[in-house]
Amino acid sequence: MTKNRILSHLDELEYESIYVIREVAAQFERPVLLFSGGKDSIIMTHLAMKAFWPAKLPFPLLHIDTGHNFIETMVYRDNMVKKLGASLIVGSVQESINNGRVVEERGPMASRNLLQTTTLLDTLEKYKFDAAMGGGRRDEEKARAKERFFSHRDEFGQWDPKNQRPELWNIFNGRKNQGEHFRVFPISNWTEMDVWQYILKENIELPEIYFTHQREVFNRDGVWLAKAPFMTLKDGETFEVKTVRCRTIGDISCTGLTLSEANSLEEIIAEIAATRVTERGGRADDMRSEAAMEDRKKEGYF
């Protein structure tokens, strides 16, 4: 705290996010916090804990489980839920497949990433959640740069980017009709660098896969992907052991790994400061087309 009462950028971002999270708890009847085990949802959970301390979180966590997770993420998730005394709901993509709600993609490029949308919307409807908070950031992807903090979804869970509500000052309009819901992005204004600096400043524990380790991987179109039972090789691809870490965590089928020796938060921050590729540059799901993210978001994706 300085005498001239100017906040640091991390403090200002934190106060803004806490304000948004409290606004969600105040304006909605059944909010939920989407938790993926990735760093963005980890700091979201941390901010929510700070927002309501000394009370516990006034909403549950929701994990949409593709069944294709890194084991480290699941271990981390269960430990964290226990530590916070939070309640966890799991929406299973495997169950959606078993129930015939979605059909599994086939071939070597198959991913359950798209299927998650159906599971997410079904789970929101089942529990009658009216606001789902996520860790989306505007610096991640160009379609997200136009996203509101409070993003309205119609009764089909769809986003209408050309018809968004104006959002001014810090006044958020969460009014809606029956059956509609909101997606809320309290860390909209954070950049990847802010997230890492905040993790360092707050000394937040992360899943081990964010740090350097040896792993069996293969290279597809310039992206390193992890070996897993459900990943099939194409002609010419082979498994090899590399020293890698995750820069972003999605499900295994679409998470590109970075060749890296960074073993501490300071080393990771230095690595990001020097890097010339965005964190989603390794996400196979974004490379499908120029508007891949916008199209997925319109359908109700995270």
Added chain:
Amino acid sequence: MSEFSTNGYLDMELLRFTTAGSVDDGKSTLIGRLLYDSKSIFEDQLEAVKRASIRRGNEHIDLALLTDGLRAEREQGITIDVAYRYFATPKRKFIIADTPGHIQYTRNMVTGASTANAAIILIDARNGLTEQTRRHSYIASLLRIPHVIICINKMDLMDFSEQRFNEIKADFIDFAGVIQLVDYTFVPISALLGDNVVDASVNMPWYDGGTLRHVLETLEIGNDNNLVDPRFPVQYVIRPLSDEFHDYRGYAGRVAGGIFKPGDEVVVLPSMLKTRIKSIDRYNGPCEEAWAPMSVTFTLDDDIDISRGDMLAKADNLPIATQDVDMMMCWMSEQPMQLNGKYAIKHTTRDVRCVIKSVNYKVNVSTLEHIHDGSNVGLNDIASVSIRTTKPLFVDSYSKNRRTGSLIIIDEATNRTVGVGMVL
């Protein structure tokens, strides 16, 4: 970015600024240059823009494709919404609210301006002050953006002429007096060639001010929040009901003005009951003082009935509690405003309903003339309006406090935000 050391970088200031303009002004070129020269554009983004530019048959890399995120925008080559962009220099972190500049996008400009500490207004050195310059400056003044930077662009096309710069500067100073702009500064630039954007221009040795980036890095933002008039809108009541915190009752919120300390006597609106602040709590430990825009939790000496929408202030410095509010309004909906119509209002953390009583005048945002043509207020119109609310609001004039002087107007049938108001 290797110039950043990890430690110094944890404690930077944040500056939010807005830009308004069209491609013709060189706005995209300017933003592209600020981002590119601060290494905030990454290789994969640049590759994607290059590919798209070639596919569209453009001769140059079209940096607008970086900011135009929606498919419809890229297809039509226009910006239709506010886009938020981020970059950092070793001194500050910046958030840009990038908005389209044409008159039909007044609502977007107003939106971008609402959270900005600073505005960049671009003037084409060949054209001097235009209708668009006046409109952007008026909106900056109406939304009380604390600092305005006038970039006189395309100086390369005017032979980097000091005389031309001074002419435009004099014209603008005259105009700034009319719209009561206080804090503004001029930078002669060439966004295309980079003169005075990040690096000092060798072509304009007569200019002894800082580059645009230097100005952005050094603007005094310490007084942008009101630190004089204590205002604390109660946002959420925290009751843990746990064994450890059995009787804890905390009032969570974001300080909207002034400074609060433990021991301070506070008045609760609307009940007007008095009590003292017992503690100001945060997860990381109690605070000795809280000021705008900190999010904190107050505990109080007395157990009085306080809920969301109430406001804490001090006996010798109270907001105006009123059901009759005069304001400047910007209408944001295709559906015109209904005189005598009823709308919902959100002001700080308070929800009320209102009726629109009268339209006093509309403003021609290009000429600044007042128009008295009755009551038609439509999309993008700015008007002076009087409303009456169902319950009192606790307001300050917008010029005194942007947080307690602003409100939004909601159509109760569609739930859409249809207008915004700045209390007079």
